[in-house]
Amino acid sequence: MQTHEKPSQSNDETGSSAVAPTGKFLRNTWYPILWSSDLAADQLIGRTVLEEPIVFFRKDDGAPAAIADMCPHRFAPLHLGKRKPGDRIRCLYHGLEFDATGACAFNPHGDGRIPHNSTVASYPMIEKHKILWLWMGHRTPDPALIPDFSIFDTDDAGALTKFDYITIAANYELVTDNLMDLSHTAFLHEGLLGTEFSVRGELTVTQDGNAVIVSRYNRNTPVAKVHDLIFRQDGQPCDTWDSIRWDAPGCFVLDVGVHAPGATKAEGSGLYAVHLLTPETATSTHYNFSAVRQGMANGQKPSPEISKQIGDMRRDIFLNQDAMIIEAQQENIRRFPERTKRPALFSTDAGPARQRRVLNALLAADAD
Ligand code: FES
Ligand SMILES: [Fe+2]
Structure with missing residues (x-):
């Protein structure tokens, strides 16, 4: 209407x-954080969004992923680490590995036991219209809420x-x-x-x-x-x-x-x-x-x-x-x-x- x-x-x-800044952030919505072309296969990009540090990467199948950009061990930024097979990021500091769900998937030290409190937050992402969209809300993400940017779905690079x-x-x-x-x-x-x-x-x-x-x-x-x-x-x-x-x-x-x-x-x-x-x-x-x-x-x-x-x-x-x-x-x-x-x-x-x-x-x- x-x-x-x-x-x-x-x-x-x-x-x-009514026009003063609200000072608040919408949570249950899609945030356009990166262009598809910004994020290469083995790349790790750290960006703060809504005051939260997040690391962006691509899984083994190329789908975008986002987890908290702070290792729960000594709080090193994970985007300084290395992308490893199995959708993992290895922390640069002492080598803990985290998967795309935010779970600690590998501990290279001692008996290899996964430490307590070692899961970090993960965030849903969708790649659409050459844009990487991030969801930070508590509700189930609804892909239908992504606005129509099909104008980018063109092969004419000159346009x-x-x-x-x-x-x-x-x-x-x-x-x-x-x-x-x-x-x-x-x-x-x-x-x-x-x-x-x-x-x-x-x-x-x-x-x-x-x-x-x-x-x-x-x-x-x-x-x-x-x-x-x-x-x-x-x-x-x-x-x-x-x-x-x-x-x-x-x-x-x-x-x-x-x-x-x-x-x-x-x-x-x-x-x-x-x-x-x-x-x-x-x-x-x-x-x-x-x-x-x-x-x-x-x-x-x-x-x-x-x-x-x-x-x-x-x-x-x-x-x-x-x-x-x-x-x-x-x-x-x-x-x-x-x-x-x-x-x-x-x-x-x-x-x-x-x-x-x-x-x-x-x-x-x-x-x-
Ligand atoms: S700070 Fe990440 S493994 Fe130590
Ligand atoms: Fe302007």
Whole structure:
């Protein structure tokens, strides 16, 4: 079911108290932690997720696995160890071996008895749409809860930008606010992803189940660099669209594109830009991103060179513009927790406010 909401200029309707970061993590959900291509057969990758250290590896049959990244003997990180046959990891320090269920499967010392209290936590994982998904909840994991990222199920490597990754030293909800309110592209990314005219398009906020979608169309505006790059490369004004969909807890697909003034989307050229957020700690976020070309105008084929330029440009922008300002924002919130509880809101905050309401409802149901 879709419901539509027109944004309002009023603080009351966007509800400033509802947009403060919840400071909580959803547990019974899938977290997109790694790209499939990040994890090779014998590799061990340690990452903290929801404040828990976890080591990621592939079992002998290639399926992904995740167990706690801390040996119960002397607490060495297991990701420093070695991948051994039988789905095992051998601790680097004194050689205990752990299997994919988290059980200690081998003790090279003394009579080989398995010590008490030597089982570590293990976490379900699924590999889907070239993404490795992690479940940290107490309920039975439901694969149907994984959002649809079938846009990545393409063999056309030229249509894809790099499967990329950065970390941001801020709570993932601040990054979520950044993505749910793309009006910032006009200012923070001026000339690159938007222009000062990009904020003129009328905003709509819709809901599809628990997904929230924020959409906008801009008519006959000066062209920003990314729109020019994927379309005519002539610097002429154009119409642009952007529509970002959020699925809990931190999965975003931005349908963005460009066409000649007065033309239609079918005559345009665009991208599906994907952003996947997973909380590392309360003040840091794993940020995986990539993009897939769509709607190539004039029968063009995706160009690997242009896809590379788009990927490089997005990495540079996310690191040097988005991460820069979000980290500065997080620092102000850390220094002034009381003063930053009630933000001054305006019309473009309708998307983040709706998203936060849905997240709050999901968090309330999460502990059941
Ligand atoms: S710390 Fe792992 S075996 Fe000693
Ligand atoms: Fe941005």
